[in-house]
Amino acid sequence: MRNLFFGAFCLLSLSLSAQNKAAQDAEMNRFIDNLMSKMTLDEKLGQLNLPSAGDITTGQAKSSDIAGKIKNGLVGGLFNIKGVDKIREVQRVAVEESRLKIPLIFGMDVIHGYETGFPIPLGLAATWDMQAIERSARIAAIEASADGIFWTFSPMVDVSRDPRWGRVSEGNGEDPFLGGQIAKAMIKGYQGDNTYSDNKHIMACVKHYALYGAAEAGRDYNTTDMSRMRMFNEYMYPYKAAVEAGVGSVMASFNEVDGVPATANKWLMDDVLRKQWGFDGFVVTDYTGISEMIDHGIGDLQEVSARALKAGIDMDMVSEGLLSTLPKSLKEGKVNQADIDKACRRILEAKYKLGLFKDPYKFMDSKRAKTEIYTPQNLAEARKIAAESYVLLKNANNTLPLKKQGTVAVVGPLAKSAVNMAGTWSVAVPLDKAPTVVQSITDALGKNGKVIYAKGSNLVADAKLEEHATMFGRSLGRDNRTKEELLKEALDAAKQSDVIVAALGESSEFSGESSSRTNLNIPDVQQELLAELLKTGKPVVLVLFAGRPMTLSWEQANVPAILNVWFGGSMAAPAIADVLFGDANPSGKLPATFPQNVGQIPLFYNHKNTGRPLGEGKWFEKFRSNYLDVSNEPLYPFGYGLSYTQFSYSDITLSSANLNENGEITASVTVTNTGKVEGKEVVQLYIRDIVGSVTRPVKELKGFEKISLKAGESKTVSFKISPELLKFYNYDLQYVFEPGDFDVMIGGDSKDVKTARFTLN
Numbered sequence: 016m017r018n019l020f021f022g023a024f025c026l027l028s029l030s031l032s033a034q035n036k037a038a039q040d041a042e043m044n045r046f047i048d049n050l051m052s053k054m055t056l057d058e059k060l061g062q063l064n065l066p067s068a069g070d071i072t073t074g075q076a077k078s079s080d081i082a083g084k085i086k087n088g089l090v091g092g093l094f095n096i097k098g099v100d101k102i103r104e105v106q107r108v109a110v111e112e113s114r115l116k117i118p119l120i121f122g123m124d125v126i127h128g129y130e131t132g133f134p135i136p137l138g139l140a141a142t143w144d145m146q147a148i149e150r151s152a153r154i155a156a157i158e159a160s161a162d163g164i165f166w167t168f169s170p171m172v173d174v175s176r177d178p179r180w181g182r183v184s185e186g187n188g189e190d191p192f193l194g195g196q197i198a199k200a201m202i203k204g205y206q207g208d209n210t211y212s213d214n215k216h217i218m219a220c221v222k223h224y225a226l227y228g229a230a231e232a233g234r235d236y237n238t239t240d241m242s243r244m245r246m247f248n249e250y251m252y253p254y255k256a257a258v259e260a261g262v263g264s265v266m267a268s269f270n271e272v273d274g275v276p277a278t279a280n281k282w283l284m285d286d287v288l289r290k291q292w293g294f295d296g297f298v299v300t301d302y303t304g305i306s307e308m309i310d311h312g313i314g315d316l317q318e319v320s321a322r323a324l325k326a327g328i329d330m331d332m333v334s335e336g337l338l339s340t341l342p343k344s345l346k347e348g349k350v351n352q353a354d355i356d357k358a359c360r361r362i363l364e365a366k367y368k369l370g371l372f373k374d375p376y377k378f379m380d381s382k383r384a385k386t387e388i389y390t391p392q393n394l395a396e397a398r399k400i401a402a403e404s405y406v407l408l409k410n411a412n413n414t415l416p417l418k419k420q421g422t423v424a425v426v427g428p429l430a431k432s433a434v435n436m437a438g439t440w441s442v443a444v445p446l447d448k449a450p451t452v453v454q455s456i457t458d459a460l461g462k463n464g465k466v467i468y469a470k471g472s473n474l475v476a477d478a479k480l481e482e483h484a485t486m487f488g489r490s491l492g493r494d495n496r497t498k499e500e501l502l503k504e505a506l507d508a509a510k511q512s513d514v515i516v517a518a519l520g521e522s523s524e525f526s527g528e529s530s531s532r533t534n535l536n537i538p539d540v541q542q543e544l545l546a547e548l549l550k551t552g553k554p555v556v557l558v559l560f561a562g563r564p565m566t567l568s569w570e571q572a573n574v575p576a577i578l579n580v581w582f583g584g585s586m587a588a589p590a591i592a593d594v595l596f597g598d599a600n601p602s603g604k605l606p607a608t609f610p611q612n613v614g615q616i617p618l619f620y621n622h623k624n625t626g627r628p629l630g631e632g633k634w635f636e637k638f639r640s641n642y643l644d645v646s647n648e649p650l651y652p653f654g655y656g657l658s659y660t661q662f663s664y665s666d667i668t669l670s671s672a673n674l675n676e677n678g679e680i681t682a683s684v685t686v687t688n689t690g691k692v693e694g695k696e697v698v699q700l701y702i703r704d705i706v707g708s709v710t711r712p713v714k715e716l717k718g719f720e721k722i723s724l725k726a727g728e729s730k731t732v733s734f735k736i737s738p739e740l741l742k743f744y745n746y747d748l749q750y751v752f753e754p755g756d757f758d759v760m761i762g763g764d765s766k767d768v769k770t771a772r773f774t775l776n
C-alpha cells in the first residue's frame with residue numbers, strides 16, 4: 016500500500032514538473048517570439064556570430080571593430096576574453112548601446128580547471144574517480160563564473176586509439192564507456208541540474224562532434240572514415256552520454272565524416288544528434304570550421320556557410336561566414352528564413368535559459384572574482400586529484416615510496432619548470448605560480464634531507480623542435496651548454512645523492528592541439544641522460560611527464576621505478592612529492608593502452624578477435640594475425656596501474672548463470688588488500704559477447720568501481736548485469752541484445768581478470 020502511495024506521489028510530482036517545464040517553455044517561447052519579431056535579418060545573423068575577442072581591452076571594447084559590431088547587433092557571443100571587469104564592460108556595450116540590448120554569451124576553453132589547474136583530461140580520466148572529476152569541473156565552473164565566463168568548450172570526449180594524435184591529452188582515452196561516464200560527471204560539475212538557477216553553474220559544450228579522435232595516422236585535423244557500426248559501437252557513445260546528461264551545446268569537429276565535413280554534415284547534426292538523440296541545445300562550429308570547408312573542397316564561403324546552416328549549425332566560431340554570406344544565400348533561395356530563424360532561436364533560448372535576459376551581468380560579480388578564484392581550498396583539492404591521477408607503471412624492489420631523508424638528486428629538463436606543470440589547454444592558469452618538482456621535493460624533505468638539482472639535458476636535441484614544443488609562454492629556457500657539460504653536472508649531482516629522481520618526458524605543448532608525433536619515446540637527449548644516470552648504480556625513479564601514452568619499452572626494461580604523472584595542473588609538483596614519499600598511495604589506472612612501439616598503433620584492448628587470432632600466450636605463429644618482430648601485447652594494458660599495496664581478487668560469483676530478457680543478475684568479487692598500507696583499487700568489469708550476428712570485441716568495459724581498502728581489509732564489489740548492458744548496434748544499426756553466452760571478466764586491469772560465463776536466454 017505504502018509503495019502504491021509512493022508510486023502515485025512520484026507520478027504526480029513528475030507530471031507537475033512536466034507541467035512546470037511546459038509553462039516555462041511557453042513563457043520562454045513568448046519572450047523569444049516577441050524579440051525575434053523585432054529583429055532585422057542582420058540582427059538575427061549577429062546572434063549566430065562568435066568572434067574571438069583576441070586581446071580586447073576595455074578601451075577596445077568601445078572602439079574596436081568588434082565593439083562596433085556589438086553595437087550594431089552583429090555579435091552573439093565572444094570567447095578568449097579574460098577578466099570580469101573587461102567582460103562586464105563588453106556586456107555593457109551590448110545591453111546599453113545595441114538597438115535590441117541582447118546580452119552576449121561569453122565562452123572560454125576551461126578544459127581542466129580555470130585558474131586552479133587540474134590534471135589534463137587524460138590524467139583526470141586516469142583517476143577513474145567520477146566524484147573527483149565532477150568536483151574538478153565544479154570548481155572550474157565556480158572560478159570561471161566568478162570571472163565572467165559562463166560557457167565552457169568542455170568536455171572533450173573524442174575517443175582515440177592513436178597516441179600519435181596530440182589531442183589524446185584533452186580527452187578520456189580509448190574507451191567509450193569510461194569516456195561516457197566522465198562526460199556525465201563533467202557536465203554535472205559544470206551545469207549542475209541544468210537549470211542555471213544560480214550564477215555558479217555554467218553551460219558546457221561537448222566536443223568535437225564527431226569522431227575527431229580517429230584522425231588518420233594520428234595527424235591532427237586529418238580525415239576520419241569508418242563504418243557506421245564502428246561509429247556507433249565504439250566512438251559515438253560519449254557524445255550521446257553528454258546529450259543524455261543535458262549538455263547545453265555541442266561543438267562540431269574539424270574532420271569529415273563519411274566524406275562530408277562534420278560542420279556541413281546534416282546526417283550527423285540533424286538526423287543523429289537532434290532527431291535520434293533528442294538534443295535541444297545549440298551547435299557551434301569549431302574555430303574557423305566553416306571557412307575551412309573551402310579547403311576541404313566543398314565550395315566557396317557562401318556555399319559552405321549555407322551548407323553549415325542547412326546541416327544544423329547555429330553558431331559560427333570565427334569564420335563570419337554565416338553573417339557575411341547568408342543574406343545573399345537567402346535572396347538566391349539557397350537557405351530560407353526558417354533555417355535562419357531556427358538557429359537564431361536556439362542561441363536566444365540558451366541565453367534565456369542562462370538567465371541573461373533577466374540579468375545580463377549575472378556572472379559578472381567582481382567581488383566573487385576576488386574571493387572565489389585560485390583559493391587555498393581549490394588548490395588543496397587540485398593537489399588531491401593530481402595525486403590520484405598519477406599512474407605507477409613500475410616499482411621494482413619497492414623503490415618507491417622514498418624515505419624523507421638523505422640527498423635526492425632531482426634531474427631533468429622538467430624538474431625546475433613551473434610553466435610546464437599545468438599542461439596544454441590551461442589558458443587561465445597562472446603558469447608561473449605552480450611549484451616545481453625541485454621545490455616540492457625540497458619542501459617535503461624539510462630539514463631531514465636535501466635536494467641537488469641539475470638540468471641534465473635540454474628537452475630535445477633539436478632546438479627547433481624544442482621551440483615548437485614549448486609555445487605559449489612555456490619555454491624551458493634552452494640551455495646553451497653542450498650535452499656533455501649538462502650531463503657532467505647531472506652525474507656530479509647523482510654521485511652525491513642517495514636516490515635520483517629524473518623528471519623527464521614531454522613538455523606541455525608536446526601534446527595537445529596540432530602536436531602530433533610519430534616518435535613516442537622520451538626524447539633523445541633525455542633518454543641518453545636517463546641511461547647515464549642508471550649507470551651510476553643509484554636507485555632511479557623516473558617521473559614521467561606525458562600528454563599521451565608513450566613508448567617506454569626500454570624504460571620498463573631498465574628503470575626500477577616509473578611514475579607517470581601526465582600534466583597534473585597547478586599542484587602537480589606537491590602531488591608528485593606526496594606520491595614519491597608515500598603520503599599518497601598511487602591509484603591511477605591507464606585510460607589508454609601503452610604500446611610497445613609506434614608500429615603497433617592503433618593498439619587497443621577492445622579489439623576484434625579476427626579469424627586468425629594468435630594463440631593465448633603466444634608471441635608468433637605463422638599465418639596468424641601478428642607481427643614478426645614484436646608480440647601483440649601492449650607494454651601496459653588499458654586499466655593498468657600499480658599501488659604501494661597489492662590487491663587479490665576472489666573468483667567471480669554469479670547470482671545466476673542464466674539471465675532472462677527482463678531480468679538482472681549480479682557478478683561479485685571479493686577484493687582484498689594483501690599489502691601493508693591502505694590503498695585504492697579500481698575494480699573493472701568487462702564483458703564479451705561470445706557469438707553475435709556480427710563480430711563482437713574480445714572484451715568491453717561495462718562497469719567499474721573505485722574502492723578504498725585498509726591493509727588486510729576485504730570488500731565485495733557487485734555489478735548488476737541486465738540485457739540493457741549487453742546491447743550493441745547490429746548490422747542494421749538497431750540497438751539490440753542477442754541471446755547466447757557471455758563472458759564476464761572482473762579485475763584490476765583489462766588483462767588480469769577473473770572470468771565466469773552466463774547465458775542470456
Ligand code: BGC
Pocket residue numbers: 124168222301302528
Ligand atoms: C579547438 C577547440 C577549441 C577552440 C576554441 C579550436 O582550435 O579545436 O577545441 O575549443 O579552438 O578555442
